[in-house]
Amino acid sequence: MQDDLDRLAAHVKSGMRVAVPVDYGGVPMALTRRLITRGDVTDLHLICVPTGGLQVDMLIGAGMVTTVETSAVSLGEAGGAPRFNDAVRSGRIRILDATCPAIHAGLLAAQKAVPFMPIRGLLGSDIQANRADWQVMDNPLSEGADPIVLIPAIHPDVAVFHAPMADRAGNVWIGRRRELAAMAYAARTTLVTVERIVETDLMADELTAAGTLPALYVTDVALAERGAWPHGLWGNYDPDSTELRRYAAAAKTAAGFAAYMAETESEIA
Amino acid sequence: MKNPPATAREILIVTIARLLHGTRHVAVGAASPIPAAGAMLARALAETAGEPRLRISILGSVKHNFFTNGSTELFDCAGQGRIDAFFLGGGQIDGAGNVNLIGVGAYPEMKVRWPGSFGSAYLYFTIPRVILFREEHTSRVMVEKVDFISAPGTSAEGVYRKGGPYALLTGRGLFMFDKDKPGFRLESLHPGQTLEQMHEATGFAFDHAEKPAETAPPDETTLALLRGRVLEELGETYPDFAAGFRTETLGVEPKEVTT
Structure with a gap:
């Protein structure tokens, strides 16, 4: 049924x-x-x-x-x-x-409808080394070198x-x-x-x-006690x-x- | 009746409280009763001494956690410089302060897989006093080089880095981190530990005095605060741990933390 x-x-x-x-x-x-x-x-x-x-x-x-x-x-x-x-x-x-904030960053990019979100940290970790989808770029607003990781929108x-x-x-x-x-x-x-x-x-x-x-973001709801x-x-x-x-x-x-x-x-x- | 002397675990908690002295906001991860107790003791000591208020955010607690913006807020807060101290464990920790929370062997199909890196690869970069805390101190945990770097101990010149390892506290002793070296220096051995045992149990080289100090036990006031107010506060988040702790300190012989 x-x-x-x-x-x-x-x-x-x-x-x-x-x-x-x-x-x-x-x-x-x-x-x-x-x-x-x-x-x-x-x-x-x-x-x-x-x-x-x-x-x-x-x-x-x-x-x-x-x-x-x-x-x-x-x-x-x-x-x-x-x-x-x-x-x-x-x-x-x-x-x-x-890493937790990278997932939050990817969702935030999707929320803002932008292609990626930059995030601090991660550089030099094997997490970053194993994620070909994460790009590193130099902060374009900085005068000196300032590498930063870009997390694609999730x-x-x-x-x-x-x-x-x-x-x-x-x-x-x-x-x-x-x-x-x-x-x-x-x-x-x-x-x-x-x-x-x-x-x-x-x-x-x-x-x-x-x-x-708001219901605007909700496709469907079902009752499920416990x-x-x-x-x-x-x-x-x-x-x-x-x-x-x-x-x-x-x-x-x-x-x-x-x-x-x-x-x-x-x-x- | 005289209070029984501090147990091995109480010495860990008191040492954590000392490491947190002067901080304004300490965050403690989930399932970390000893760091939580250390932070609560630091808060109680600051209050007693009339020092500036110390805030604590304990993940998993309702009462000792004031975040209202979901699980992202801890990281935002850390990025903004609003968190002074945090704790990281590690399946493996090496002499350069690198932490591995992923597993043992070659990534990704490792011999042993642990849960994952959690927020370490961000918080290690943003929180000034990260205290590496692991009770088990053996050569399988304290390794020469980690199999996977969840979070690196230091960064190259030019990399944005506001935080990193401050101290390494284990069941055997306390080390402080020197980021210029980079490496650990043995600060003190816990009661009953020898330098020879420490070398044997540690896979990496470390600096030390010829005759390292012994980790100082708490004074009577601190011990009373820990066994009273702090245990009561801890009971809200960690009822089982607090109950077990009470049994241990009520006249039972102090137990070794590691064997």
């Missing part, structure tokens, strides 16, 4: 560049599980804003990812991301290592995240998690799951309007560290990962 999560998931197609949030920022885990269950998408290019966690590890484990652009992927206190680490070691995915096809609430018009309340807005500004399509849909107009009250991403689980959602619930540890232990092998995914599917359906 088709439901709202399926309607959102149908926007995600093979080969797309998908922007995903940091593990404490509102990770759409229910939507992620639905994408995996549907099983009709491959060859994704994930852009972690600016790092990834369980969501990234699961999509890699499910064989849906070809490229990961990130500043880090880990399960936080539960340890390293097992499917990510294995896929990088074996060369099954292409890794584009970055244009995700889709941005996905989970937030506390939306209203009927599709306005989404993101509070102080402004990087979620940055993802939406840069992406062509933005898909949001929420804990609750309110009957009031989030834009009508100055207090909520200040922390609201939709970030086992990650937490700021102001709503803490991460389920027991479950994250259980996943970390199970997903050490491909077989253990498959067993975990089969076993927990019924719980979230």
Whole structure:
């Protein structure tokens, strides 16, 4: 049976560049599980804003990812991301290592509709040495030599995240998690799951309007209670560290990962 | 009853607080309870001494974090020169102050892959006092040359560089960084450590006095502040760590941090 999560998931197609949030920022885990269950998408290019966690590890484990652009992927206190680490070691995915502000800079360039954003730092690092797409130029406004790195604009096809609430018009309340807005500004399509849909107009009250991403940037919204689980959602619930540890232990092998995914599917359906 | 003497971990926290003396704004990354405790102790000490206020931004904390512009604000703040001190770990750290957070072996299909470089390649360039902190001090961590440079210790002439390594604090001792050399100088050995052990556990050469000093233990006032106010503050972000710490200091024998 088709439901709202399926309607959102149908926007995600093979080969797309998908922007995903940091593990404490509102990770759409229910939507992620639905994408995996549907099983009709491959060859994704994930852009972690600016790092990834369980969501990234699961999509890699499910064989849906070809490229990961990130500043880090880990399960936080539960340890390293097992499917990510294995896929990088074996060369099954292409890794584009970055540093957090470089990813923010690339999204900002897309937000401003300019081709690149200059950024300090990075020079002399092996991160920069391995990124042929990042150019170094001399600051044209400086009298002396002043090399600076240019980060090309990052244009995700889709941005996905989970937030506390939306209203009927599709306005989404993101509070102080402004990087979620940055993802939406840069992406062509933005898909949001929420804990609750309110009957009031989030834009009508100055207090909520200040922390609201207007529906202008939001393609579609679906209700998903505890939709970030086992990650937490700021102001709503803490991460389920027991479950994250259980996943970390199970997903050490491909077989253990498959067993975990089969076993927990019924719980979230 | 007399207070039990400072444990190895308390000596680390007190040393961090000393390294932060005189700073105005310290940022602490996620999952870093000892640096967070050191920053909180520095704040408490500054307040007690009537010195200018020290702000702390602890990522992952609600109460001790005042950023409202998303995860980019820490980096913007650092770029603007509004953060004086920060902490970096490192799977590998070498004698030139280079830090590797990526993995062991040849990139990209490495033998061991770690999470990634996070913000290091930016913050190392922009924050003046970066304290390299790693409890494990063995020759597999302290290497002659890192396998991958997440963030370089120094930069060529003409490269914009406002920050970099200030000190290296481990479970065995404290080093200060000399960017002109570039290299580390052993400042002090923690109680129970010898210079010979230090050489054995360190893959790079470092300067040192003929008889290096011992890292000073805290005075009674500082220790009381740490075991009282600081532990209470720490409990908000790191409840498990704070609880374990309390058990350790309540009459239990001090434990070695590294073996």
